Structure formats: structure tokens, C-alpha cells
Amino acid sequence: MDSDTIESPKVPRTERGRKTQRKLLDAAAIEFGERGFHEASISSITRRAGVALGSFYTYFDSKDAIFRALVLDMSDAVKSAARDAIADETDPLAIERAALGGFLRFASEHKEIYRIIDEAEFVDPESYRAHYETIGERIAQRLKAGAKAGVMRSDLGEVEAWALMGMNVFLGLRYAIWNRGGDPTPEDVAKAANTLLAKGIEA
Amino acid sequence: MDSDTIESPKVPRTERGRKTQRKLLDAAAIEFGERGFHEASISSITRRAGVALGSFYTYFDSKDAIFRALVLDMSDAVKSAARDAIADETDPLAIERAALGGFLRFASEHKEIYRIIDEAEFVDPESYRAHYETIGERIAQRLKAGAKAGVMRSDLGEVEAWALMGMNVFLGLRYAIWNRGGDPTPEDVAKAANTLLAKGIEA
Amino acid sequence: MDSDTIESPKVPRTERGRKTQRKLLDAAAIEFGERGFHEASISSITRRAGVALGSFYTYFDSKDAIFRALVLDMSDAVKSAARDAIADETDPLAIERAALGGFLRFASEHKEIYRIIDEAEFVDPESYRAHYETIGERIAQRLKAGAKAGVMRSDLGEVEAWALMGMNVFLGLRYAIWNRGGDPTPEDVAKAANTLLAKGIEA
Amino acid sequence: MDSDTIESPKVPRTERGRKTQRKLLDAAAIEFGERGFHEASISSITRRAGVALGSFYTYFDSKDAIFRALVLDMSDAVKSAARDAIADETDPLAIERAALGGFLRFASEHKEIYRIIDEAEFVDPESYRAHYETIGERIAQRLKAGAKAGVMRSDLGEVEAWALMGMNVFLGLRYAIWNRGGDPTPEDVAKAANTLLAKGIEA
DNA sequence: CATGAATGAGAGTTCATTCAT
DNA sequence: TATGAATGAACTCTCATTCAT
Numbered sequence: 029m030d031s032d033t034i035e036s037p038k039v040p041r042t043e044r045g046r047k048t049q050r051k052l053l054d055a056a057a058i059e060f061g062e063r064g065f066h067e068a069s070i071s072s073i074t075r076r077a078g079v080a081l082g083s084f085y086t087y088f089d090s091k092d093a094i095f096r097a098l099v100l101d102m103s104d105a106v107k108s109a110a111r112d113a114i115a116d117e118t119d120p121l122a123i124e125r126a127a128l129g130g131f132l133r134f135a136s137e138h139k140e141i142y143r144i145i146d147e148a149e150f151v152d153p154e155s156y157r158a159h160y161e162t163i164g165e166r167i168a169q170r171l172k173a174g175a176k177a178g179v180m181r182s183d184l185g186e187v188e189a190w191a192l193m194g195m196n197v198f199l200g201l202r203y204a205i206w207n208r209g210g211d212p213t214p215e216d217v218a219k220a221a222n223t224l225l226a227k228g229i230e231a
Numbered sequence: 232m233d234s235d236t237i238e239s240p241k242v243p244r245t246e247r248g249r250k251t252q253r254k255l256l257d258a259a260a261i262e263f264g265e266r267g268f269h270e271a272s273i274s275s276i277t278r279r280a281g282v283a284l285g286s287f288y289t290y291f292d293s294k295d296a297i298f299r300a301l302v303l304d305m306s307d308a309v310k311s312a313a314r315d316a317i318a319d320e321t322d323p324l325a326i327e328r329a330a331l332g333g334f335l336r337f338a339s340e341h342k343e344i345y346r347i348i349d350e351a352e353f354v355d356p357e358s359y360r361a362h363y364e365t366i367g368e369r370i371a372q373r374l375k376a377g378a379k380a381g382v383m384r385s386d387l388g389e390v391e392a393w394a395l396m397g398m399n400v401f402l403g404l405r406y407a408i409w410n411r412g413g414d415p416t417p418e419d420v421a422k423a424a425n426t427l428l429a430k431g432i433e434a
Numbered sequence: 435m436d437s438d439t440i441e442s443p444k445v446p447r448t449e450r451g452r453k454t455q456r457k458l459l460d461a462a463a464i465e466f467g468e469r470g471f472h473e474a475s476i477s478s479i480t481r482r483a484g485v486a487l488g489s490f491y492t493y494f495d496s497k498d499a500i501f502r503a504l505v506l507d508m509s510d511a512v513k514s515a516a517r518d519a520i521a522d523e524t525d526p527l528a529i530e531r532a533a534l535g536g537f538l539r540f541a542s543e544h545k546e547i548y549r550i551i552d553e554a555e556f557v558d559p560e561s562y563r564a565h566y567e568t569i570g571e572r573i574a575q576r577l578k579a580g581a582k583a584g585v586m587r588s589d590l591g592e593v594e595a596w597a598l599m600g601m602n603v604f605l606g607l608r609y610a611i612w613n614r615g616g617d618p619t620p621e622d623v624a625k626a627a628n629t630l631l632a633k634g635i636e637a
Numbered sequence: 638m639d640s641d642t643i644e645s646p647k648v649p650r651t652e653r654g655r656k657t658q659r660k661l662l663d664a665a666a667i668e669f670g671e672r673g674f675h676e677a678s679i680s681s682i683t684r685r686a687g688v689a690l691g692s693f694y695t696y697f698d699s700k701d702a703i704f705r706a707l708v709l710d711m712s713d714a715v716k717s718a719a720r721d722a723i724a725d726e727t728d729p730l731a732i733e734r735a736a737l738g739g740f741l742r743f744a745s746e747h748k749e750i751y752r753i754i755d756e757a758e759f760v761d762p763e764s765y766r767a768h769y770e771t772i773g774e775r776i777a778q779r780l781k782a783g784a785k786a787g788v789m790r791s792d793l794g795e796v797e798a799w800a801l802m803g804m805n806v807f808l809g810l811r812y813a814i815w816n817r818g819g820d821p822t823p824e825d826v827a828k829a830a831n832t833l834l835a836k837g838i839e840a
Numbered sequence: 841c842a843t844g845a846a847t848g849a850g851a852g853t854t855c856a857t858t859c860a861t
Numbered sequence: 862t863a864t865g866a867a868t869g870a871a872c873t874c875t876c877a878t879t880c881a882t
Contacts, residue, residue, distance in 0.1 A: 191424050285857095556756050
């Protein structure tokens, strides 16, 4: 996916077109989520969407292009899920806990989103990087805010933000995506992680 | 990769055969590292290895098979790098710090290993899972040992191990793989992460 | 191009329609001239013409049909250019010289016409054949007239006409279409060819 | 056919391979000759050759590549046919006559060669140009030789060579390729053209 | 007449795998 | 064991043409 710098948006000019494009995007989310990028096929996407094969190219330039569009979509979905999850919280630590809890719940319900974003590392690295950098920055801002509020240490920066993000992502992988019988609930995981985050591991 | 539970090892009977197999494995590491699993081709691997295309199947059953073998190889390499890095440490927290520092250095020097292991999530999920579960267990054991030594809290378990592992992996991604000008050194990153781990983020 | 003997002229009924058809024809001349028949696309033609894709079929039955119409157009253009070029001449040999000179100048200025007509050999052989047979006949008539005027041999016929036409066409290809630095001018070429034609090559 | 400057020859390493490549080339000559470049299909070529579709790409990089190889082949065939035809002649004018006669006979028997070379103008212009420039140069040399022998005028050059070549090519098109009932024989055509060439058309 | 979305047959090309030598 | 030719399923993408609005 040598992202040609130019991206033709292929914006539909009619309502009917908009609907078809949406159907394709939804079908692609399922297809990519289930089979992964390389196993996925355009013809299967159009079949799922109930449109002709050729129609695909009315709305997307290539398999890569729809994947890229989808990653953007999903990236937004993840971020807004996080926003929603922390909306009611005010305490900086509670915010982090809510964010993780929200993420775990969201990931459980939308495993395909997790997969698509993660596969982007190999299919469209730029999108992948952009996704995590954006989230990393948001976390860093929250840490700064926490410091300002006097609740967190004042020397927290990018490194800590990435550490926290990694924590969350791996907990998501382990307890939301791979979730198995006997595993702790999202709330329990979030609680434990929050304690770790707040106090560290020292006795 | 419908991993047929049975794996034919295809152990070479002669010294010459062993060498050819090794050449293929090395070539595959470069090829998969550079182009990723799906872009990689058997013929390119054999070309790099300097053997005939057909010879590939004397030593490996399939493209998947060599990838799997490689992931195992790399997984071992990562683990033994970690072991080496912490060999001289005794203090539980220092051990964690050394482990991360070692990992960051190792990842910087072997970015292809990082890539291959990570791509396994989509090519051979079982290997991927096995890799991280093994590492997770080792970390959990170290935490238990830390608790026993009275240096760490006694309620640390799998959740904390995965959190710690995620921290490390993402710091590796950000500061070893994506490493860019002006970034902190592996030691600085390891130090900051260690403080976070030890004390948490509370003021 | 299985030229169904029947050709639906699709004559526009309104002035507006006539204009749209003209726009399509002009756009097609540019498109076919630049990219050739097979690389050319209807959608590119309509884009150049500034009309909707679907409108194309209001005026032409198919891609072949517009090409055929175009060849007819161009064939007429070439012929009338020749007619104009020789209008003032009366001497039979001077007429041939003027015809070639005119053709060379015309071809230099309308290279796309040359290309379209020539490609017709593979796209619409019938038009191609008709084009050259018509021209061949005209030349034959001029030779007859020259004989009648006592200036040319009386045994000149179709063979000589085709020989003369081939001469002219290849000189056009070489000195008008492929024209390169240092080449003789159209007039010089026409003069040399005329001498050859008149006297032959014998010492 | 944006002829990438680099051409991988794909030279077969075994006798078997050489035979397969030859079969493909022969099948392609028929296919391109019958249906033209754009109507021709790789799968039809391999079917004619009796090999698997994929084998095509063992020997040629693309449809373009085999066409290019073919044009080279045919170009050589035409040239050596001409060489053979004039081998026994010594008189400069007789040589030209023999050349045309030979060409007409050759073209009658290998109409597909004529077609393939001519279509190259639109498929692979470089080959087309190279073909006619080479021939043009040979003719020019023969004219020079004729002048040296005192049989032809001494001022004959490239222009006359191209004029002569055009003559021959168009006579070939008309009397060898389009050949129809009642047409003069190749020998008659060659004789008439030779007279024209020698004496011109003046009375 | 104009519009642009929808259609689907068809093409070229790739490459993991097999097989004869 | 080594070689490289042979295989063919499968895939992405194009585009002339049709159709509903």
C-alpha cells in the first residue's frame, strides 16, 4: 500500500450512491474482521453488500483504499467510545479507569474493529501509526491535566502515555478479544489496572 | 493457516541438508521482515538463499510452515535476549528495568523480529498467542518472586503481568521500532517506565 | 467491429443536441489521437466533452460507432486538404507535387488525424480500406488526365496510383509525423519526390 | 507499452523450456495475426500452444513482451526473405524488382506477419520505427550502390529510399494482403513498379 | 435530453505447490 | 537431494453498456 499521496475521495453525488457506499463499508468491516485483509476478497464484499462487483470501483479505488477508509472509520469509533466512557468522570484517575473499562467493553463487542486496526500495522502502516499517535497524545494530555489538578506527578509525559496505552491495549487483547472462561470481568480488570497505575507495584 | 495439528518436522538427514535448511530460514527472516508475510514469496526466499525453488519443499511443507518455524525461532531469540539482559540482576525492580532495557536494545537491532512476531497475529494466531502467553507467565512468575521477596505487593497476578507486558511492547514499538530523532534513549525510557511501574502515577 | 451493415445515424433533433454531438466528436478526436482506440475510454471522452457518461449513447451506438464516424470525418478532412492544395495548379506534375506538399503540411499540423486513420486498419478495416481506395482512385484519375494531356505515360493505372500513394504516405510518416531536427522541409521533400516520380531513378 | 528500458530476456535453462517458449511464440504469431493485439488473449495463446496458462509467465513478462519479441522475430523474417530474394541479382534495378517481388510473395504467404508488424505502430511504436528505419537504411544503401555503379542518379538519399519503401509497402497491402480476383500477379506488379521506379511517369 | 449509478463479463497476472529429471 | 519447468485456481481491476430518475 504505497499510499499515493493523492486520495480521490470518490464522493457520491446522489443519495442512492451514498447508501451503496455505506453498504460496502459495512460489508467490508465484516469481511475484513472475519477473514483479515489478505483473505478478504472484493467479490465477497460486494456479495455481502448485495451490489455488483463493478460497483465497488465506483466508490473505492482499490482494496487498499476501502481498508484505509475503514481504519479511519474504526479509529474514530474507538475514540468516540472512549470519549463517551469518560464523559461523566472528573477525577483524573477515575477517568483512566473509565477509559479502560469502556475500551474493554467496546472491544468485546466489536472484536472486528480491534482486528482491523491492528492489521493496519501491516497493510497500511501510516494509518496504524496515526491511530496510536493520536490516542497517545490524548492520554498525554490527560496526564498533564491530572498533574495540573495536583493528582498526578508533574513529570509525566509521552513515555508514560505510551506505557499506559500499551497496558490498555494488551489488557484488551487478553481480556476482551481472547476472553476465556473464568477471566475477570472488564470492571475487575480495569480496577486492578487502575490500582497498578496509581500506586505502582511496590509493596 | 489451518494448522493441521500434526507438524512434519522434515529433519534433514545430512549435514548438507541441514545447511540448506538454515540458509532458507535465514533468507526467510530477511524476506518476511522486509516485505511481510503476504508480500513475501517462496521464490524470492529461495533466490536469497541461493537454492532452487523446488528445494524449498524438501525442507518445509508450505509457506505457512516456514513462517511458523521462524516465529518459534524468533520467539526464542527474544526470550533468551531477555534472560541475558536480566542475568546479573537480583533486585526484582532492577530485573524489570533490565528486561525492558534489554528488549528495547534488542528490538532496535532486530526490527524484523518484531515485525515477524507481530504479523503472526494474523498469519498464525496460535504462535502469536503462545509467544505472549509464555512471556506473560514469566513476568507473572517474576512478580510472584518479587512479592515473596517482600519488594512487591502480594496481590499481583496475570492482569498486572499483561499490563506490564503491554507497557513494554508499546514502548518497544514507539521507541525502538519507530525510533525518531530526539527520542529518549532506551535507558531513559526504561528508567521512566520503571519509576512508573514502581510508584504509579499518583502525586 | 462487426460492422452491422445498418448504421443508425442518430441525428439530433435539436440544436442543443447537435452541439453536444459535436462536442463529443471533437473530444473523441483528441482522445483517440492521444491514446489510441483501445486505451481511449468513453468516460474520458465524455469528461473531455463536459457531458455526462450516459449522454454518449444518446448520440452514438458504441465506441466503434464514434470511431467510424470520426474516420469518415478525418478522411474527408484529408481529402479536402488535398483538393485545396492542388486547386491552383494545372500542370499534372505540379498537381502531384502540390498534393504531396499539402499533405505533408496537413499531416504535420494534424498528427492525430494520421493516427486515427491508420489505426482504423485494426479497428475498422472497412473504413480504412474505403479511405485508401477512394484516394487511390482519385490519383488514378489524375494520372489518366495527365496521360490525356500528353504529359504522362498512357499506361499508368491502379498499380502506379497505389505506388504513388504509398510514397506519399510513407514520406508523410517519416517527415511529417516523425519529423526530427535536420530533416528537409515539406517543400524539399515534395520536390525530391516529384523528381523521382517524373524521371525515375535511372542515371 | 511504456517499454521499461530493462528487458528481462527470461532465457530458458533447459531444452524442454526452449521448446515451450517456441511453442508459445508460434501460437502467439497465429493468435495476434488472426485477432490482432487487443482481441488476442493470453489464455487463447496458451491453449493454442497446449501449455498451462501460468507457463506463459515463465517465458514472458507480459502480453506486451511477447508481442515485442514477436515483432523482432517477424522483422528478421521479412528482412531475410528480402535478402534471399535478391541474392542472385547483380543489376541494381533488377535487385529492386526482385526485392519487391519477393516481398509480395512473402506477404501473400504470411499475411499475419504484415499485420503484426503494422499493428506495432500502435502497440509498440519503438519496434515499428526500428523496423522501418532499418529497412529504409538498407534501401538507401542499395541506391548509393546503384549510383556508384553508374546505373542510378547520384543524388538519391533517404527521401528516395522512404518513397521507394512506401511504394513497396502499399503495393504489398493492396496486392498481397487485400489481393482480389483479377488482380495482377506479384511479378506483374513488380514489373510495373520497377518501370515506374526506373523511368518515372513522364511521357 | 441529461445524468450518473449499476452491471458483469472478461482480462492480465501472481504464486504456492507439484513433478519429472 | 537438487533443479527448474509446469500447473491452474484465484484475484484485482477495467470499462462498454444499460437503466432508473
